[in-house]
Amino acid sequence: MFSKLLYRKRTLIARKCTQAKCHALSKQTLRLSSSSAPPGNILIQEDETVQHVKPYSEIPGPRAIPILGNTWRVMPIIGQYDISDTAKVSFELHREYGKIVKLSNLVGRPDLLFLYDADEIEKVYRQESVTPFRPSMPCLVKYKGDVRKDFFGTLGGVVGVHGEPWKKFRTTVQKPILQVQTVKKYIEPIEDVTKDFISKMLAMKDENGEMPSDFDNEIHKWALECIGRVALDTRLGCMDPHLPPDSEPQKIIDAAKYALRNIAIMELRFPFWRYFPTTLWTRYVANMDYFVEICTKYIYAAMERLKNKVVKDEKELSLIERILASEKDPKIATIFALDLILVGIDTISMAVCSILYQLATRQEQQEKLHEELKQVLPDPNEPLTAKKLDEMVFLKAFVKEVFRMYSTVIGNGRTLQEDTILLGYKVPKGVQVVFPTVVTGNMEEYISEAHKFYPERWIKEKCGNHYVHPFASLPYGYGARMCLGRRFADLEIQVLLAKIFRSYKLEFNHKPLDYKVTFMYAPDGELTFKMIDR
CATH class of the missing domain: 1.10.630.10 (Cytochrome P450)
Structure with missing residues (x-):
């Protein structure tokens, strides 16, 4: 409830701004305090509002089975998810489980945490170190470092x-x-x-x-x-x-x-x-x-x-x-x-x-x-x-709008280097967080009339009251590991x-x-x- 109220307040302000002003907006960094927290809990304190932080185990997502974990869900024939179409999987997980989804117990790899909240994505990006860890390509790592x-x-x-x-x-x-x-x-x-x-x-x-x-x-x-x-x-x-x-x-x-x-x-x-x-x-x-x-x-x-x-x-x-x-x-x-x-x-x-x-x-x-x-x-x-x-202003705006609605790159991501609070859950170090921009770039919460193909939203003189959350659509990533x-x-x-x-x-x-x-x-x-x- 707290996060929804905070978002509504921010959105009401943002949609009165021009896009240029909106891009300067960012969510306040959460201040963590555990001095008065009950055992096993952490407290988030912001504007004197306090909430308990839930453990990582409570993050919603597909339930694992013994031995095969969730790996069976991405296997041919018997699998639930067709990993040859990861965009479809990203939409399905969001529709079924909400703004944060854990795909855990994948044999031979860390958990995947899908994050569909642009404010939280912004927080992860802004808090990262000078050497951010992108979810690695193990096959390429093995080739370069071993073979x-x-x-x-x-x-x-x-x-x-x-x-x-x-x-x-x-x-x-x-x-x-x-x-x-x-x-x-x-x-x-x-x-x-x-x-x-x-x-x-x-x-x-x-x-x-x-x-x-x-x-x-x-x-x-x-x-x-x-x-x-x-x-x-x-x-x-x-x-x-x-x-x-x-x-x-x-x-x-x-x-x-x-x-x-x-x-x-x-x-x-x-x-x-x-x-x-x-x-x-x-x-x-x-x-x-x-x-x-x-x-x-x-x-x-x-x-x-x-x-x-x-x-x-x-x-x-x-x-x-x-x-x-x-x-x-x-x-x-x-x-x-x-x-x-x-x-x-x-x-x-x-x-x-x-x-x-x-x-x-x-x-x-x-x-x-x-x-x-x-x-x-x-x-x-x-x-x-x-x-x-x-x-060629319209040309560039058209390209940006295609990237927003039909993001060529399904998403970006980071491997967390520290324990992090995301949407009220304590996520441990080592989890790979996925930011599915193909989904967030089409969410009405972050894009005015997201269903509408409207290149002018990217042109300052023509955007009117259209609002684009600056972290909802990032085709080239963000920060130190932005596409070189x-x-x-x-x-x-x-x-x-x-x-x-x-x-x-x-x-x-x-x-x-x-x-x-x-x-x-x-x-x-x-x-x-x-x-x-x-």
């Missing part, structure tokens, strides 16, 4: 690594990748890749002007070509119209998909792979080895180019060249590139699939975008600049949308598609868009 310790050593990278090793590596690479000036240097290269992709789209249209049934794979090729340009300092040749299935680019894409899309299976089902080399694990290792091989090859090629390059100013160097020039060990650049490619290909590709589908099925919104692009780019052939991209490549991801998406919709119209004249999870949350089906000249 290929000979290669990685103490250089684990930024994915699947925690504590001081993560902090040291991220500190080494984050300056060049997060600098706005560095990102701006890649506008022209990304635009060149995108022009080639659009030419390829025009060539692959069928007699009805539609894209082929495997168009999502073509988007993966575009994403890989963009990431290769950034992370490996080269064009990989993904835009070649005659790429065979066993080509290097296609093998990279297939390896990335396999590595990411089987994570849920390896992490939530019984982890046989930890004890003996299952078929799934053997193929996972082979794919990761291929990544290491490819990244090493291109980074060493970049090193050779750098040796013969006359540099007058550091600003002339590419992202990878800056890392190679400042660090003695080339493996730092190699591992950095590996992490960017591994996580970036599927993430950006599926985000683009979702955005294009939403634009193709929302013609009124597409026309608004086209009108904005005509104003910013009177000549469709003029090159893009940082200034012009900044003026987010600026480049935004750039690639913005350039693609600007170049396509300035000159072309997309339609989707087929049965509406449902959304489903592979590793990302995206439309499930053939993206046979019709491409029409403006």
